[in-house]
Amino acid sequence: MATDSWAQAVDEQEAAAESVNPNFSSDKAAQSLLNKMIRNNLVSNTNQVEVLQRDPNSPLYSVKSFEELRLKPQLLHGVYGMGFNRPSKIQETALPMMLAEPPQNLIAQSQSGTGKTAAFVLAMLSHVDPNNKYPQCLCVSPTYELALQTGKVIEQMGKHYPEVKLVYAIRGNKLQRGMKLQEQIVIGTPGTMLDWCSKFKFIDPKKIKVFVLDEADVMIATQGHQDQSIRIQRMLPKNCQMLLFSATFEESVWNFAQRIVPDPNIIKLKREEETLDTIKQYYVLCNSKEEKFQALCNIYGAITIAQAMIFCHTRKTAGWLAGELSREGHQVALLSGEMQVEQRAAVIERFRDGKEKVLVTTNVCARGIDVEQVSVVINFDLPVDKDGNPDNETYLHRIGRTGRFGKRGLAINMVDSKMSMQILNRIQERKCIDLMKDTDPTSLPLFALHGLYTPPVFYAFTFLAVGERAKPQTQHMFTHGCVSSQTGVL
Numbered sequence: 444m445a446t447d448s449w450a451q452a453v454d455e456q457e458a459a460a461e462s463v464n465p466n467f468s469s470d471k472a473a474q475s476l477l478n479k480m481i482r483n484n485l486v487s488n489t490n491q492v493e494v495l496q497r498d499p500n501s502p503l504y505s506v507k508s509f510e511e512l513r514l515k516p517q518l519l520h521g522v523y524g525m526g527f528n529r530p531s532k533i534q535e536t537a538l539p540m541m542l543a544e545p546p547q548n549l550i551a552q553s554q555s556g557t558g559k560t561a562a563f564v565l566a567m568l569s570h571v572d573p574n575n576k577y578p579q580c581l582c583v584s585p586t587y588e589l590a591l592q593t594g595k596v597i598e599q600m601g602k603h604y605p606e607v608k609l610v611y612a613i614r615g616n617k618l619q620r621g622m623k624l625q626e627q628i629v630i631g632t633p634g635t636m637l638d639w640c641s642k643f644k645f646i647d648p649k650k651i652k653v654f655v656l657d658e659a660d661v662m663i664a665t666q667g668h669q670d671q672s673i674r675i676q677r678m679l680p681k682n683c684q685m686l687l688f689s690a691t692f693e694e695s696v697w698n699f700a701q702r703i704v705p706d707p708n709i710i711k712l713k714r715e716e717e718t719l720d721t722i723k724q725y726y727v728l729c730n731s732k733e734e735k736f737q738a739l740c741n742i743y744g745a746i747t748i749a750q751a752m753i754f755c756h757t758r759k760t761a762g763w764l765a766g767e768l769s770r771e772g773h774q775v776a777l778l779s780g781e782m783q784v785e786q787r788a789a790v791i792e793r794f795r796d797g798k799e800k801v802l803v804t805t806n807v808c809a810r811g812i813d814v815e816q817v818s819v820v821i822n823f824d825l826p827v828d829k830d831g832n833p834d835n836e837t838y839l840h841r842i843g844r845t846g847r848f849g850k851r852g853l854a855i856n857m858v859d860s861k862m863s864m865q866i867l868n869r870i871q872e873r874k875c876i877d878l879m880k881d882t883d884p885t886s887l888p889l890f891a892l893h894g895l896y897t898p899p900v901f902y903a904f905t906f907l908a909v910g911e912r913a914k915p916q917t918q919h920m921f922t923h924g925c926v927s928s929q930t931g932v933l
């Protein structure tokens with residue numbers, strides 16, 4: 444996003460924040476300082492991507508250029524048009540494997556927001572023959588929103604390759620019976636994709652060259668998705684290339700993936716590499732749902748400086764929270780699974796356009812959704828599976844909505860019981876995340892600011908400028924004995 448339009452959005456937002464949060468905006472000096480810091484951060488972000496792309500330990504690191512990856516000129520044009528200067532690590536590693544002849548299968552893991560979608564989109568666009576007017580690539584995503592978003596990436600990257608056409612196999616896209624699709628790429632959700640291949644025969648599965656499973660672990664681990672994906676796969680020719688991508692793979696899912704994909708190339712992260720250190724993670728202790736709500740109101744001014752996503756466990760809580768926030772005068776968007784498809788798409792678009800700063804949602808948005816300006820993720824409820832056990836994968840995907848492609852992000856976990864503290868501890872043990880604790884939710888805005896804005900000298904300054912509730916350093920406790928450079932300045 445261009446600096447100007449972003450800055451303008453900040454100005455508009457600040458004006459709005461002033462009307463809804465007098466406490467936060469009472470200090471004009473602090474506001475203006477924040478404004479500068481954010482712009483500063485934005486500018487340094489571009490540099491940061493460049494720097495990260497030269498750091499061998501970064502997931503954005505690459506030694507090659509897009510030219511060296513031998514992309515078609517039309518696609519190079521598309522890639523540069525999207526503002527990509529060099530490939531990320533996953534793109535650099537996966538693309539040669541995906542473009543090799545004869546085609547090779549691939550199961551690939553890379554941290555959220557590191558360019559997996561762009562990688563498999565480039566592979567699909569490289570493989571299709573635009574002279575053949577029938578589907579050649581199928582890409583299956585777990586949600587409608589994600590399918591739409593991936594489709595947009597295909598459209599953008601293929602902008603200079605107009606002969607290649609795309610169609611969405613999603614609920615609500617009704618085709619005439621008996622018709623045969625002419626588009627070369629079909630992107631959709633598993634149920635509709637299966638219907639289009641078997642029941643309606645809009646697609647001839649025998650002609651498919653590339654089959655992509657995005658968020659492959661959820662496609663495999665969710666029973667319905669797994670059945671449908673495997674039924675689609677069985678209809679495809681033996682030599683059809685299979686590409687499985689995700690930021691997370693549980694061990695059992697990984698084993699299953701290796702059983703269903705013949706002779707795969709494998710790109711796998713070590714456990715300690717799974718989280719991005721550009722995302723700072725905090726938790727705040729509360730005693731009840733109401734207290735969590737209060738804590739959220741306290742930080743509202745800080746989180747709406749850019750954009751935030753708030754995750755709830757159930758649709759009911761999400762609805763309740765969105766209602767309460769609205770009653771407090773905050774403008775929030777709500778997105779949950781029971782909404783009509785068109786409504787869901789409209790909400791995502793408005794959020795992407797910055798018309799709403801805060802999106803209250805459920806796990807329906809935990810994966811894949813890519814909104815560059817999201818700098819804060821709040822787990823109003825911690826992610827648990829149906830048995831109440833910690834859901835580590837969903838945790839990583841949720842916090843991965845921020846910190847996209849080298850940007851800085853902040854994740855705040857709200858803990859309201861002994862049980863939820865245990866859940867957070869178990870997530871922490873499993874992923875070696877470094878959590879920071881604040882026992883007093885009312886001081887959270889300070890923490891939010893410390894986590895978000897990088898130049899260390901500003902931490903102390905912000906602390907003093909905004910800090911009516913300044914607290915001694917001892918209350919900033921790092922678990923795991925892992926002290927980051929931030930503690931020094933606090």
Ligand SMILES: Nc1ncnc2c1ncn2[C@@H]1O[C@H](COP(=O)(O)OP(=O)(O)OP(=O)(O)O)[C@@H](O)[C@H]1O
Pocket residue numbers: 525526527528529530531534553554555556557558559560561562689690810811812813815843847848
């Ligand atoms: N080589 C690149 N240079 C600059 N930006 C890039 C590059 N590749 C991808 N991006 C941008 O980075 C962001 C994240 O990329 P993408 O959505 O492909 O990540 P992802 O790994 O698929 O994320 P998730 O795990 O959440 O699905 C997008 O906004 C994308 O446009």
